[in-house]
Amino acid sequence: MKSLFLFANGRVSALEKDLLPPRMWQMLLSARDVEEAGRLLADTWYGRFLQGGNFENCFEQAAQAIEQELMELSEDPALVRGILHRRDVRNARYIWKAALSGHPSPVETERPGLIPLDVLRSALTDSEPAPELPALMSRSLEEIRSLQELSPAAIDSVMDRLAAAMEMEELPGMYPGFASFLAARMDILNFGIAARCRLAGMDRTASEQLLLEGGTRKPAEIAQAASSGALPALISDTVELESLGSVLRDAIAEKSFLEYSRESERILLGMLDTGAFAVFGPAPLAAFVIKKEYEISHLRILLAAKAARLERSRLLRRLPRG
Amino acid sequence: MAIQARATRMELLHLRKRAALARRGHKLLKDKLDELMRQFKILLSEYLGARQSLEAKLETAYREFIFARASMREESLSDALRYPGAVATVTTSTRRVMNLTLPVFDIAMTGSYINYGMFDTTPELDRSLEVYSEVLPEVVRLAGQEKAIGILAGEIDRTRRRVNALEYILIPELVEAVAAIRLKLDEMERGNLTRLMKVKKMTEQRREAADAVLKAAAGRPSTG
Numbered sequence: 001m002k003s004l005f006l007f008a009n010g011r012v013s014a015l016e017k018d019l020l021p022p023r024m025w026q027m028l029l030s031a032r033d034v035e036e037a038g039r040l041l042a043d044t045w046y047g048r049f050l051q052g053g054n055f056e057n058c059f060e061q062a063a064q065a066i067e068q069e070l071m072e073l074s075e076d077p078a079l080v081r082g083i084l085h086r087r088d089v090r091n092a093r094y095i096w097k098a099a100l101s102g103h104p105s106p107v108e109t110e111r112p113g114l115i116p117l118d119v120l121r122s123a124l125t126d127s128e129p130a131p132e133l134p135a136l137m138s139r140s141l142e143e144i145r146s147l148q149e150l151s152p153a154a155i156d157s158v159m160d161r162l163a164a165a166m167e168m169e170e171l172p173g174m175y176p177g178f179a180s181f182l183a184a185r186m187d188i189l190n191f192g193i194a195a196r197c198r199l200a201g202m203d204r205t206a207s208e209q210l211l212l213e214g215g216t217r218k219p220a221e222i223a224q225a226a227s228s229g230a231l232p233a234l235i236s237d238t239v240e241l242e243s244l245g246s247v248l249r250d251a252i253a254e255k256s257f258l259e260y261s262r263e264s265e266r267i268l269l270g271m272l273d274t275g276a277f278a279v280f281g282p283a284p285l286a287a288f289v290i291k292k293e294y295e296i297s298h299l300r301i302l303l304a305a306k307a308a309r310l311e312r313s314r315l316l317r318r319l320p321r322g
Numbered sequence: 323m324a325i326q327a328r329a330t331r332m333e334l335l336h337l338r339k340r341a342a343l344a345r346r347g348h349k350l351l352k353d354k355l356d357e358l359m360r361q362f363k364i365l366l367s368e369y370l371g372a373r374q375s376l377e378a379k380l381e382t383a384y385r386e387f388i389f390a391r392a393s394m395r396e397e398s399l400s401d402a403l404r405y406p407g408a409v410a411t412v413t414t415s416t417r418r419v420m421n422l423t424l425p426v427f428d429i430a431m432t433g434s435y436i437n438y439g440m441f442d443t444t445p446e447l448d449r450s451l452e453v454y455s456e457v458l459p460e461v462v463r464l465a466g467q468e469k470a471i472g473i474l475a476g477e478i479d480r481t482r483r484r485v486n487a488l489e490y491i492l493i494p495e496l497v498e499a500v501a502a503i504r505l506k507l508d509e510m511e512r513g514n515l516t517r518l519m520k521v522k523k524m525t526e527q528r529r530e531a532a533d534a535v536l537k538a539a540a541g542r543p544s545t546g
Contacts, residue, residue, distance in 0.1 A: 056396075090395070090397070090398065090442060093401065093439070093442075094397060094401050097401065097405070098404070101405055103404065103405075107397075107400070107401065107404070108396070108397045108400055108401075109397060110395065110397050152404075152405035152407075152437060152438070153407065153437050153438075156437075156438055156439030157439065159439055159441075160439040160440060160441040163439075163441045163442070164441060189440075189441070192440075192445060193440040195445070196436075196440065196445050196448050199448070199452075200434065200436050200448065200452075210440050212441065251445075255449060255452075256386070256449060257444075257445035257446065257449070258389065258446070260445070261393070261444070261445070261446075297392075297393060300392045300393075301389060301392040301393060303392075304388050304389075304391065304392035305388060305389075305392070308384075308385075308388050310385065310388065314385065318389055
C-alpha cells in the first residue's frame with residue numbers, strides 16, 4: 001500500500017542523521033571566523049556541496065538535494081505541491097509585481113518550483129488562466145487585476161494572503177500534528193506582523209489588512225490586541241506560544257525581534273522534533289524537509305554573523321541553536 | 323628669483339610702495355587665515371560629533387541588516403527593496419562664510435519606508451530600514467558639511483600659500499631689492515660726492531696755481 005509512506009519514512013529516519021547535531025552547532029558557534037566555520041561545515045553532510053568556499057552555492061545545492069529526495073520519496077503529490085508551490089508563489093510575486101509596477105528590466109527569480117517561469121509571465125497577459133496555475137493563484141491574479149490602486153504594497157498584500165493560503169491549504173491536509181505546526185507558524189507570523197505594524201505606527205485597519213488567515217487566532221482579534229497594547233497577553237494565551245509573551249513584550253519595547261525570532265523558531269523546531277506525526281503518512285517527510293530548511297537558514301545566519309565578526313552573544317540572541 | 327630693478331630713486335619709491343602694499347596684504351591675508359581656521363575648527367568639531375553619532379546608528383542598522391539579509395532569500399530581499407515607498411526630496415541652498423559659498427543640503431521625507439509584504443520579510447529588515455531612514459537626513463546634512471569643510475580647507479590652503487609667499491618670498495625680496503637699490507644709490511651718491519670733492523680740489527689747485535702765476539707776475543718789475 002503505497003500511501004502508507006513506509007519506505008519514505010524509513011529513509012527519512014536515516015536522513016535525519018544528516019541533520020547537524022547540537023555538538024556541531026556548538027563547534028560552529030565557537031569557530032573563530034568564517035573560514036574555520038567553513039572547515040567544520042566541510043566535515044558534515046554539506047561538505048559534498050561546498051566547493052571553493054562558496055556557501056550560497058552550497059546551500060542552494062543542498063536545498064536542491066533535499067527537494068530531490070522529497071520528490072523521489074513522496075508518494076503523495078500534494079506534499080510535493082505544498083512544498084514546491086511556496087517557491088512558485090514567491091516567483092509569481094517577483095514577476096507580477098515587477099510587470100504591474102512597470103519595472104523596466106527582468107527581475108531575479110528563484111528556481112521554478114512546479115510552475116515554469118514562462119507560465120507565470122504569460123499568466124498576466126493571457127485571458128484564460130493557464131492549466132498549470134493552481135486555483136488559488138488564479139484567484140489571486142484576478143484579485144490583483146481588479147485592484148483599484150495597483151501599487152506594490154497592494155500587490156504584496158494579495159501575494160502575502162496567497163502565500164499563507166497556499167501553505168495552509170496545501171500542506172496541512174496531512175494529519176493534525178502537522179496542521180498544528182502550521183497554525184502555530186501562522187500565529188507567530190501574525191503576532192510578528194501586528195507588532196511590526198504597531199512599531200511602524202500603522203493604524204488598526206491597515207494592520208488588520210496585513211494579517212493572514214490560518215492561525216488559531218483571527219486577524220481581527222490580533223489587530224484589536226495590537227491596538228490596545230495587549231499583544232503579549234494574547235500570545236501568552238495562545239496554545240503552544242505561551243512562552244512568547246514576555247519575549248514579544250521585550251521585542252516591542254526594544255524594537256528588536258531577534259529573541260522573538262529565536263524563541264519562535266525554537267518552538268517550531270521543538271514541534272517538528274516532538275510532534276505527534278503519524279508514522280504512516282507524509283507528515284514526517286514534510287517535517288524533515290522543513291527542518292532542513294530551518295537548518296540551512298540558521299547556517300546562513302551563522303556564517304553571515306561570522307563573516308561580519310559579530311560577537312557570539314549577539315548571534316545567540318537570534319540563533320535557536322547551541 | 324630676486325627682483326631685478328634699475329637702481330633709480332623712482333624704482334626705489336615704486337618698490338617701497340610695493341613692499342608696503344605687500345605687508346598690508348600679508349596682514350589682511352593672515353587675519354583671513356585666522357578667521358578661516360576658526361570657522362574650519364567650528365565646522366570640523368560639529369562634523370566629527372555628528373559623524374560619530376551617525377556611525378553608531380549605522381552600526382545598529384548594519385547589525386540588524388546582517389540578520390535580515392541572512393534570514394531572507396536574496397531574491398526576496400531585492401524584491402522588498404526594489405519599490406521604495408518613501409520619497410526623499412533634497413533641497414540645496416548656500417551660505418556665505420568669509421566670501422566663500424558653502425553648500426547647505428536639507429532633506430524632506432514623505433511616505434513609509436515599509437513598502438513590502440510581511441510574509442517573506444523579517445522584522446530586522448524593518449528595523450534596519452527604520453534606522454536608515456532616520457539617519458538619511460543626517461547623512462545628507464553631513465555631506466553638506468563635508469563639502470563645506472573641503473571648500474574651507476582648499477581656501478585655507480590657498481590663503482596659507484599666499485601668506486607664505488608674501489611672508490617668505492615677496493616681502494623679503496622687495497626688502498632686499500629696496501636695500502640693494504638704496505646701497506647702490508648711496509654708493510652712487512658717495513661716488514658723486516668724491517667726484518665733486520676731487521673736482522673741487524682740482525679746481526682749487528688750478529685756482530691756486532693761477533693765483534700763484536698772477537702773484538708771480540705782479541712781483542716782477544714792469545718793462546714798460
